[in-house]
Amino acid sequence: MASAFGHFGRRSLKISSCLRKILQYDPYNIVHRSAYEFKLFHLNRELEASIPIQMPALSPTMTEGTIVKWHKKEGDTISPGDVLCDIQTDKAVVSLDTEEEGTLAKILKPENTKDVKIGSLIAVMVEEGDDWQNAEIPESSDSSSESSQSSESSQSSSSSDTESIREPTARIRMSPAARKLLEEYNISSPQVVPPSGPHGMINKGDVLKYAQSKNLSKIDLAKVKAAQPSAPSQKPAPPTQAAPPLTKAPPTITVSPEGGYQDIETTNMRRVIAKRLTESKTMIPHSYISIECNVDAAMKLRKKFIDSGTKVSMNDIIVKAAGYSLQRVPKVNSHWTQESVQVQPSVDISVAVATDNGLITPIVRDVSSISISQISNTTKALAVKAREGKLQPQEFQGGSFTISNLGMFGIGEFSAIINPPQTAVLAVGTSVLKPSTEGKPHPYLTVQMSYDSRAIDESEAAEFLEKFQSVMENPSLLMV
Structure with missing residues (x-):
């Protein structure tokens, strides 16, 4: 081993001697530049030791988000699948998990930090076993590009300084x-x-x-x-306290000095709702069509479910009836694009749920192939998660058709705005007793469909409502 080491040392001395001779005859600074690039390569590899955690895009319309709560603290070990934090998007509060393994080194965006842009650095991880307390924070991309340009200019200005050049953005x-x-x-x-x-x-x-x-x-x-606390100009910083979750906090209300109006702070979710509704009402040619349904048989079916120990609502039967009708008129179960009308392969119905932060539409998937009791259980679970702000992106993104029901508020009839890229939405009111041809009063339900006239013709909209009325008045078809 000693002889091998000595042989290696002699070879290294010869190589170093040759390099010194080459550097003496290097008028174009080729070797210096290669050495600099080789050094930058290794410095960039050192950056991989710290793993940046950036604000992700958790919905198609999200541009910024709010850090609601951190489930991990600095120094905690992280395994794949662990939840790092809760982020409020423009639609819901979503839990951010990770597929990385290591240690959470620094939290750069604390709880209740608002308007964090997508791609912004929110935390830094290091590999397991690394010194997480001394982890370096990567600089932003803007500063990185500026520093790289300055390093290139300094490299070209003087070849004698290349040996002492150090990459400012490297760890x-x-x-x-x-x-x-x-x-x-x-x-x-x-x-x-x-x-x-x-x-x-x-x-x-x-x-x-x-x-x-x-x-x-x-x-x-x-x-x-020891002298720092006694300095008169310095005051000890108050201990930081975790802010309460954003979903629990009431909106900020500012009263004007004149007392003429009140300013209520607009949340990200409310701003996005306003933007999307404005675009929908402005860009989509809305057409409207309505129909009355005798829901006496549907109410009796609901009572049978309840008597058997299964609690279902009229809305669950309406969702199933809409799924039945969408199967038979697939053109209504579609998305609009500038190039074509895309008929969706499955009936995924978005059900509007009111929350403290605004209206959100969790999705009941594949309605046509599940039972009314399964629809009831799924809808209840999604509504609870929506109000608690715990919906996952796949639970509210997508959908092929929307149902908005205001019957529980005593609303008889109303119009709803289409949720793009969907092409139709069904607005459901409350049932009202009306006399029938026999003279006996029956409960009647008025539903109004708003549809995109670019994608759906009047005849197709009428056919859909005709199927819906038929199955609501003969709900035994839903049990087949």
Whole structure:
């Protein structure tokens, strides 16, 4: 082993000697530039040790979000599938999980941080076993591009400085002893210290050599820390407290000095709702058609379910009837695009649910193939999650048709706005007793469909409502 090491050392000396001779005859600075690029390659690899966590896009219309709650704290070990935090999007509060493994090093956006843009850095992870307390925070992409341009200009200006060029955006590696010496000698930036360790690491000897060259003297850190609380101009910072979840907090109300009006703060969700509804009403040619249904038989069917121990609502029967009708008139179960009308392969009905933050439409999937009791259980579970702000993106994104029911509020009839890219929405009111041809009063339900006349013809809309009326008045068809 000793002879092999000696042979390797002699070869290294020969290579170093050859390199020095080459550098003497390097008029175009080719070797210097290659060495600089090789060094940057290794520095960029050092950046991989810290794993950035960015604000994700959790819905198609999301541009920014709010950090509601962190489920992990700095120093916690993270495994794939762990929930890191809750983020309020423009539609719901969504839990952000990770597929990475490591340690949460720094939380850059604390709880209740609002208007965090997509792609912004919200936290940093390190690999398991790394020193998470000394993890370096990657700089933003804007500053990175500026610094890279400045490094390129400095590289081209002088070839003699290439050996001392250090990438400002790279993570600077240093030993714990070197970090302590930087504090003791009051060296504010480690970039001024020339490194001699592997991959640009700053060692204890590098800091001592730099301090001697600048005639720096040590300071007593213990005395400095002890003197800080007694300074009259400094006040101890109050302890930080976690803000309450955004979904629980009431909207901010500002009363004008004149007392003429009140300002209620607009949430991200409310702003997006306003934008989408405005676009829908402005860009989509809405047409309307309505029909009355005798729901006496449907109410009797509901009573049979309840008597058997299964609690279902009239809305569950309406959802099933809509799924039945959409199967038979598939053109209504569609999305509109500028190129074509896309008939959806399955009947996925969005059911409007009112929450404190606004209206949200969780989706009951594949309605045509599940029973009324399954629709009831799914709708109840989704409504609870919607009001608690715990819907997952796949539970409210998509859908092929929407039902909005205001019958429980005593509304007899109303018009709803289409939820693009869907082509229709069904507005359901309350049932009203009306005399029939026999003279006996029966409960009648009025439903009104808003449809996109670019995608659906009047005859197709009428056919859909005719199927819906038929199955609501003969609900035994739903049990087949």
